[in-house]
Amino acid sequence: MSTPETAQTLRVVTIDLQGERFALETRHVREILDPGPTTLVPNAPAFLDRLINVRGRVVPLADLRLKLGLAPSDTTIDTRVIVLEVPLEDEAVTVAVLADKVHEVREIALVGMTQTPRFGLRCRPDYVRCIGQLGDDFVIVLDPGPIFAQGRAPDPVPATHS
Amino acid sequence: MSKTILTVDDSASLRQMVRMTLTGAGYGVVEAEDGVDGLAKANARTVDMVVTDLNMPRMNGLGLITELRKLPAYRGVPILFLTTESDAGIKAQAKAAGATGWITKPFQQEQLLTVVRKVLG
Amino acid sequence: MAAPDPVETFRHESQELLEQLEQALLDLEHRQGDMELIDSAFRALHTIKGSGAMFGFDAVAAFTHHVENAFDEVRKGKLVASSELVALALAAKDQLRILLERPAEADAAAQAAILAGFHAIVQGGAAAPANVIAPAADGAAAQGWRISIRLARNAMAMGTNPLLLLDELRALGPARVTALADDVPPLEELDPTDCHIAWQVELGAPCTRAAVEEVFMFVIDEMTLELTPLGAAAPPPEATATAPPPTPAATPTAPTQATKSAPPGDSVRVPAGKLDELMDRVGELVIAQSRLRQVAGASHDVQLRAVAEEIERLSLELRDTTMGIRTVPIGQLFGRFRRLVHDLCRDLGKEVELVMQGEETELDKTVIERLNDPLVHLIRNALDHGLERPEERGEKPRRGRLLLSARHAGAQVRVSIREDGRGLDRARIRARAEERGLVAPEQVLTDQEVFQLIFEPGFSTAATVTNLSGRGVGMDVVKRTIEALRGSIEVSSTPGAGTDVTLCLPLTLAIIDGLLVRVGEGRYVIPLTAVEECVELDADAEAGGARCNFLNLRGSLIPFLRLNEVFGTPRDPEKLKKAVIVSAGDQRVGLVVDQVIGDHQTVIKSLSKLHADVEMFSGATILGDGSVALILDIAPLVAFGQAHEERLMTAA
Numbered sequence: 001m002s003t004p005e006t007a008q009t010l011r012v013v014t015i016d017l018q019g020e021r022f023a024l025e026t027r028h029v030r031e032i033l034d035p036g037p038t039t040l041v042p043n044a045p046a047f048l049d050r051l052i053n054v055r056g057r058v059v060p061l062a063d064l065r066l067k068l069g070l071a072p073s074d075t076t077i078d079t080r081v082i083v084l085e086v087p088l089e090d091e092a093v094t095v096a097v098l099a100d101k102v103h104e105v106r107e108i109a110l111v112g113m114t115q116t117p118r119f120g121l122r123c124r125p126d127y128v129r130c131i132g133q134l135g136d137d138f139v140i141v142l143d144p145g146p147i148f149a150q151g152r153a154p155d156p157v158p159a160t161h162s
Numbered sequence: 163m164s165k166t167i168l169t170v171d172d173s174a175s176l177r178q179m180v181r182m183t184l185t186g187a188g189y190g191v192v193e194a195e196d197g198v199d200g201l202a203k204a205n206a207r208t209v210d211m212v213v214t215d216l217n218m219p220r221m222n223g224l225g226l227i228t229e230l231r232k233l234p235a236y237r238g239v240p241i242l243f244l245t246t247e248s249d250a251g252i253k254a255q256a257k258a259a260g261a262t263g264w265i266t267k268p269f270q271q272e273q274l275l276t277v278v279r280k281v282l283g
Numbered sequence: 284m285a286a287p288d289p290v291e292t293f294r295h296e297s298q299e300l301l302e303q304l305e306q307a308l309l310d311l312e313h314r315q316g317d318m319e320l321i322d323s324a325f326r327a328l329h330t331i332k333g334s335g336a337m338f339g340f341d342a343v344a345a346f347t348h349h350v351e352n353a354f355d356e357v358r359k360g361k362l363v364a365s366s367e368l369v370a371l372a373l374a375a376k377d378q379l380r381i382l383l384e385r386p387a388e389a390d391a392a393a394q395a396a397i398l399a400g401f402h403a404i405v406q407g408g409a410a411a412p413a414n415v416i417a418p419a420a421d422g423a424a425a426q427g428w429r430i431s432i433r434l435a436r437n438a439m440a441m442g443t444n445p446l447l448l449l450d451e452l453r454a455l456g457p458a459r460v461t462a463l464a465d466d467v468p469p470l471e472e473l474d475p476t477d478c479h480i481a482w483q484v485e486l487g488a489p490c491t492r493a494a495v496e497e498v499f500m501f502v503i504d505e506m507t508l509e510l511t512p513l514g515a516a517a518p519p520p521e522a523t524a525t526a527p528p529p530t531p532a533a534t535p536t537a538p539t540q541a542t543k544s545a546p547p548g549d550s551v552r553v554p555a556g557k558l559d560e561l562m563d564r565v566g567e568l569v570i571a572q573s574r575l576r577q578v579a580g581a582s583h584d585v586q587l588r589a590v591a592e593e594i595e596r597l598s599l600e601l602r603d604t605t606m607g608i609r610t611v612p613i614g615q616l617f618g619r620f621r622r623l624v625h626d627l628c629r630d631l632g633k634e635v636e637l638v639m640q641g642e643e644t645e646l647d648k649t650v651i652e653r654l655n656d657p658l659v660h661l662i663r664n665a666l667d668h669g670l671e672r673p674e675e676r677g678e679k680p681r682r683g684r685l686l687l688s689a690r691h692a693g694a695q696v697r698v699s700i701r702e703d704g705r706g707l708d709r710a711r712i713r714a715r716a717e718e719r720g721l722v723a724p725e726q727v728l729t730d731q732e733v734f735q736l737i738f739e740p741g742f743s744t745a746a747t748v749t750n751l752s753g754r755g756v757g758m759d760v761v762k763r764t765i766e767a768l769r770g771s772i773e774v775s776s777t778p779g780a781g782t783d784v785t786l787c788l789p790l791t792l793a794i795i796d797g798l799l800v801r802v803g804e805g806r807y808v809i810p811l812t813a814v815e816e817c818v819e820l821d822a823d824a825e826a827g828g829a830r831c832n833f834l835n836l837r838g839s840l841i842p843f844l845r846l847n848e849v850f851g852t853p854r855d856p857e858k859l860k861k862a863v864i865v866s867a868g869d870q871r872v873g874l875v876v877d878q879v880i881g882d883h884q885t886v887i888k889s890l891s892k893l894h895a896d897v898e899m900f901s902g903a904t905i906l907g908d909g910s911v912a913l914i915l916d917i918a919p920l921v922a923f924g925q926a927h928e929e930r931l932m933t934a935a
Contacts, residue, residue, distance in 0.1 A: 039911040040805055042850030051903060051911040056567040058888040058903040058911050093892050148893055156849045170629040172326070174552065175293035182289065205381075211442075217329045231441070237476055240442035246333045254504070262442030263501035268336035268344075281501070283447050 008110045008130060012141055013082070015099035018070035023108065023132060023141045030083040030094070032102055035075055048148075054083055054097055061096045067147055068127065073100055086144040095148060108139065109130035165210035165282060166190035170200035170226060171244070172218040180213060183271040197221025201229050204236065211282050212241040213265075216256065220230065224259050231260035240281040244269075284582045284844075295552065297383050300327040301376055302618060308372050309621045311364050321364060323353040324372070331379065343382045346394060350375045362405065365809040373622070426458070433481040434506040435549045440476045443502055449482065451498045454489020477591075485513065486917075556650075558609055565598075565605045566886030566905075572598040573907045598764035609649075613689045613698065614642025616651050620662055624685065627666045634673050634681060635666065635702075640688035645903050646696050650768055650788055654698070657761040661700045661784055662687075664758070669704035669782050679703060695770075699785040709733050715742065734774035738762035766918060769795070769810065797904070797914065798861060799883040800876040803852040806912045808885050808904055809874070813865040813917040817879050820860040834862060834873045842924045843873030849899070849923070867917050872924035874915075887914065909917055 004066055012023035013032075031054075038050040047066035051058055061081065065072055078101040085092045111131045129143035167189050169180045174195075181191045192209060194200035196218040201255055204212065212230065216223035223243050230236040240262040253264055265277050301657055307324040314320060328351040336344035350372060356362035373395050381389050430452070434445060454457050463481040467473065486495070492510055499508055572594055579591035617639050624637045646654075662685070670683040686701040709730065716722045716736045736742060740759040770788040789795065789812070797808035798817075818836065820843075833840045843862050847854050855877040862873035885904040890897065901916035 012633050037908075037910040039903075039913065040850075040852065041894060041897055041900070041913065042805075042852060043899070044894060048893060051913075053905050053909055056563060056570075056905060058890070058905065060891045060893050088892065091892070095891065095893060173293075173330045174296050175289045175334050176330075176337060178292050179289040179337060215333075217326050217333075219326060237440045238442060240444070244333075246336075257441075257501075257504070259357070260441050267333045280447065280451065281442065281444070283444060283450075 009107045010109055010110055010130070010141060012139075013105050014103040014131065014139060015080075015082070016078075016101040016103070016135065017065050017068065018097060018098075019072055019135065020070070021103075021137070021139050022064075022068075023134075023139045024082065024084070024097075024144070025129065025141060026105055028084045028086060028144055030085050033096075035079050035081050035098070035125065048095075052081065054094070054096065057094065059083065059094050059096050061098065062144070062148070064097050064099075064147070078102075084144055086146060086148050088145065090125040093148065095144075097144075108134055108141075111138060112123065137142065164188050164190050166192060166207075167211045167213060167278070167282075168192045168194060168200060168204055168209040170194045170197065170212065170214035170218070170223070172196050172215065175217070176244075179271070180274065183274050186271075187275050187278075189278070197223065197226035197229075200226050204230055205233070208235045209239070211239060211278065212236075213244065213278070214241065215244045216252065224255060227256060227259040227261050242277060242281060290338045292552065293340070294383065297331055297343075297379075300331050301380055301383075303327045304376050305373065305622055306618055308369050308376070310627060311369050312366060312625075315366075317363055318358075320355065321357050325351065325358050328354055339589075340383065342386060342389070343379060346375070346382060346398070347379065349398050349401050353405050356405055364629040365404075368404055371397060371404065371430070375401075409610045417741075427485065428490075428495055429511040429513055430484040430486060430495060431481065431507070431509040432484065432499075432751075433525065434478045434481070434502060438502055438505070439478045445480075445482070448498055448502075449484070452484055452486055452495070455490050455494060455498075456486055458487070459485040469902075475784075487513070492710070519807040542611040545566050558605075562605055562609065563886075563888075565602050568598050569602055569884075569886065570905050570907060570909075574909075577907060598696050606647075609643075609647050610645035611648050611651055612642060613646050613651060613696075614639070616654060617642050617656070617687050617689075619655070620658065620687065623659060623662060624666065627663060631666060632672055633666060633670050635683045635685050637668060638684060638686045640686065641690045644689035644691060644696060646689075646788065653764060653768055654786070654788075657764045657786070658687075658698070658700070660758065660761050665700055665702045665704070669702045669706075671705055675705075693862060696788050697785050697786065699783055701781060703781040706778040706780055707734055707737070707774070707782055708778070712736055730776075731774070734776060737774070738772065755760055756815065769812070795885050795887060796913075797883045797885045798863065799880040799906075799912065800861075801878040802846045802850060802876050803855050805850070805852065806906065806910075807876075807884060808914045809863055809865060809910050810883070810914065810917065813867065815864040815865050815866050815871065817861055818873070820862050820875060830864065836864065836873075841871050841873050843875055844920065844924045845875040847875075847877075849920075865917050865921065867921040870921050870925055872921045874920065885914065 010023075010028045013026055013029055014021060016022075033054070036052060038052050041049050041051055041060075043139045047064070048060055048062045050061040050063075052061045053059075058072045063072060080099050080102045081096050082099055083094065083096045084104065085094055087093075109132065111133050126146045126148075127143055129141040132141050167184050169177055169184070170193075171180070172195050173178045177193050177195070181193060184191050190194060191201050192207070194203045197214075198220045200214060201214070201221065203209075212226075214223045214226055218226075220222060221229075227243065229240055230239070230241060241260065243256050243261050243264050244267055245264055246267045247254070256264065265274060265282050304324055304327040307320045307327070311317065311320050311324070328347050332344050332347040332351050335341075335347065351373070353362065353368065359363050373728055378394055378397055385760060404723065411870050417843075428762070432448075434443065435441075439445070449458075449460055452460075461483045461619070463483060464479070466481065467479040473479070496503060496508070496509060499506065499657075572591075575591050576595060579588045582588065621637060621733075624635060626634075628635050665685060670685070673681040677682065684703045686699070688701070689696060689698045691697075712733055713722070713728070713736075716739070717724055717731075719739075719742065721736060721739050721742070722728065730840065738758045738761065740757070742758065762772060765786055765788070768788055770786055773785045773787065774782065775785075776782040789798070792931075796811040798814050800807055818834070820834070832843055832844045835841075859879060860875050861879050862875050864871055866872075883906075887902045888904060889902050890900060898919045899916055900913045902914045903911050904914060906912050
């Protein structure tokens with residue numbers, strides 16, 4: 001059960017969401033864009049209620065912060081839109097996510113879950129693909145599959161503090 | 163200059179296979195899907211060789227061979243026909259119409275090339 | 284870039300050939316002995332066999348061989364295309380489809396039975412397996428051969444190059460070639476295309492006779508080829524292979540007459556996905572072009588305006604051409620139903636003449652594909668419930684008539700299924716609907732409203748449930764499918780004279796004409812086909828503020844929905860609201876918007892799978908400024924409005 005995933009590395013993009021560092025595997029990332037005009041989808045789930053135009057394709061724009069129990073934040077000069085391709089039921093679905101800041105693409109070493117210090121983990125464990133080592137710190141590598149899977153259980157209420 | 167071969171067959175898959183085999187060996191390929199089409203293409207430009215199926219709508223292979231041999235430009239141009247029949251009657255008819263040789267279906271790509279090289283050099 | 288796979292091409296091709304075969308077989312039933320049809324069936328079988336064997340479909344090829352044989356006999360006049368043979372061939376065709384598509388599911392017993400059937404029919408003809416005795420090959424290899432070669436005089440004209448033959452002999456081993464010019468005529472008599480020279484070759488290679496003969500395989504019947512083993516003490520006189528004189532009986536048969544079908548012309552097979560991509564690109568081009576027009580319109584640069592106009596013309600033409608590529612004649616679909624009708628009539632004991640009209644009418648390929656199941660159901664229904672048995676038809680001709688037709692009507696295509704059967708029983712439908720609680724007993728309904736009830740879920744009026752009516756899709760699914768295609772269904776019926784079900788479908792799925800409106804900060808597109816009119820909302824109605832209210836439109840009360848409330852978006856301070864009256868079926872509802880921006884031709888983009896559960900939008904589109912606008916889905920909006928109306932009525 002607790003075999004540490006030793007010496008395994010993963011190529012990721014590191015991003016900031018509401019002051020916390022997260023990572024997304026580069027294999028899911030299609031491109032990174034500057035934010036543009038968005039269109040509201042009435043009656044859609046709050047974290048997924050916008051559409052953007054990515055080169056002529058209509059792509060949903062998700063706010064992962066709402067999914068991870070974080071508060072939303074305003075668009076700043078650092079805000080980026082990351083276009084992902086997420087495998088959902090044997091089909092690759094294109095979806096964009098907002099990031100407060102995109103840091104870099106890098107290899108990170110994976111850390112076994114048991115070694116993980118007690119994270120202030122507000123997000124559901126199934127949204128976490130694994131934990132990686134980033135200098136002295138740890139970073140959560142998000143798993144977009146479960147995040148965008150349909151028929152999910154309710155997510156945590158966004159924290160009211162900022 | 164690479165030689166150009168006209169392939170006439172109503173079966174798209176067969177044309178495709180013939181084209182892939184011949185272009186792979188460096189020949190140019192013109193495709194036609196029946197005798198009428200083949201005759202028009204052969205008239206539009208003189209090709210170095212014709213490979214035709216026999217059973218086709220509108221104008222069959224025998225008709226095409228007969229018509230081609232009436233054209234001065236196609237005297238001496240090798241014409242191969244594809245046949246599934248092993249029976250000699252069909253071959254005799256095609257030969258009488260002016261065919262140079264034949265290839266029996268099914269054939270492998272290598273077999274096709276062997277016959278094409280045999281006749282075209 | 285990817286090389287096309289001939290195996291894939293063969294699969295496509297064999298589908299078409301099987302359809303061609305089926306058509307020919309079905310026609311043969313009425314036109315027994317029609318050579319064109321027999322040829323068509325034979326050719327389809329022949330190609331399936333030949334190409335199938337080429338691409339590894341050995342089981343297909345082996346099976347087809349026997350069927351083809353039977354049709355070859357028919358072609359030669361040795362066998363009659365009896366209805367027995369046609370029925371067997373239809374069964375064989377079904378078996379072939381299974382062998383091609385799902386070989387693992389092929390029923391060996393059924394296949395054997397079909398083959399046995401063919402054998403039984405063909406028996407008596409020259410069907411004995413020709414046990415070809417291999418030519419007594421002279422396997423003994425000599426030390427070498429002396430070969431004398433004399434080709435037929437016209438060999439070169441027929442494409443044989445003697446030099447290549449000599450080269451082939453040289454490839455077998457060291458060869459000494461001597462040309463014999465004895466027969467060359469004087470120059471003035473010489474035809475340069477004739478072959479006058481003979482050759483003598485001494486081949487110093489220990490190869491078999493067969494190997495030498497193989498070099499001449501294509502010409503051996505028309506030439507003189509003498510082989511003498513070298514190194515043999517006393518060479519026995521070798522048999523000579525002399526060409527028989529060309530048999531006059533073997534003159535080529537006249538080219539088969541062009542069949543009725545339109546000449547195929549040049550065509551290219553393209554995966555549907557690529558066409559969709561092309562359509563997308565063209566859609567984007569049209570959008571970019573409308574942006575260019577805006578920019579150019581605001582500019583005083585005459586040259587820019589001229590170019591913008593030119594681009595506009597070109598992109599609209601390109602759009603039309605591209606849409607044209609996506610369309611296919613509906614005859615492709617209709618053709619499939621002949622078999623269905625044939626089988627159903629047999630099973631139901633009905634006699635029907637199937638008539639088709641407007642097969643050349645073109646429709647978007649996607650629409651055609653999706654129409655298959657609804658049409659199958661409607662036809663089944665027409666034959667099962669609509670048409671009477673021959674003895675029940677009274678003064679009408681014993682043989683019923685089923686008309687499948689298609690025609691263009693504006694931006695729509697109308698596909699109708701009409702039979703001259705007993706007609707819909709209004710009273711029984713009504714009774715059934717009341718029984719099911721679909722209508723209240725006192726409710727007044729028009730004929731059209733009554734007939735539409737048959738498309739309600741779980742509705743079935745057949746007094747006896749036959750084995751046919753149970754399967755496949757229900758009429759409610761027919762309706763759903765047609766509405767999903769943005770189409771509608773019209774029914775008309777006369778007691779005793781028959782029923783007509785007409786499907787009204789948009790020409791293409793990819794582009795719609797829409798009305799662009801603004802609600803708060805959002806812009807939305809309403810499909811123009813649903814729009815009846817736009818009216819200004821007076822202050823009284825506006826003051827209501829309830830989620831749903833009524834609008835008095837020339838005396839009739841129409842419920843209206845404030846879209847900003849439906850969408851949960853902030854209320855716009857705009858004073859003069861507009862109501863866009865839209866309809867779905869017979870129901871109307873007013874949609875209150877802040878501004879009607881104007882007509883907008885729209886390339887539809889489907890919504891992401893992630894938004895599959897968002898109702899009220901059927902898709903999205905990209906506007907001239909690059910932003911995204913949602914396209915309203917009218918049916919759920921109207922249903923939503925009607926539900927409100929009813930709630931208010933009961934509350935009142």
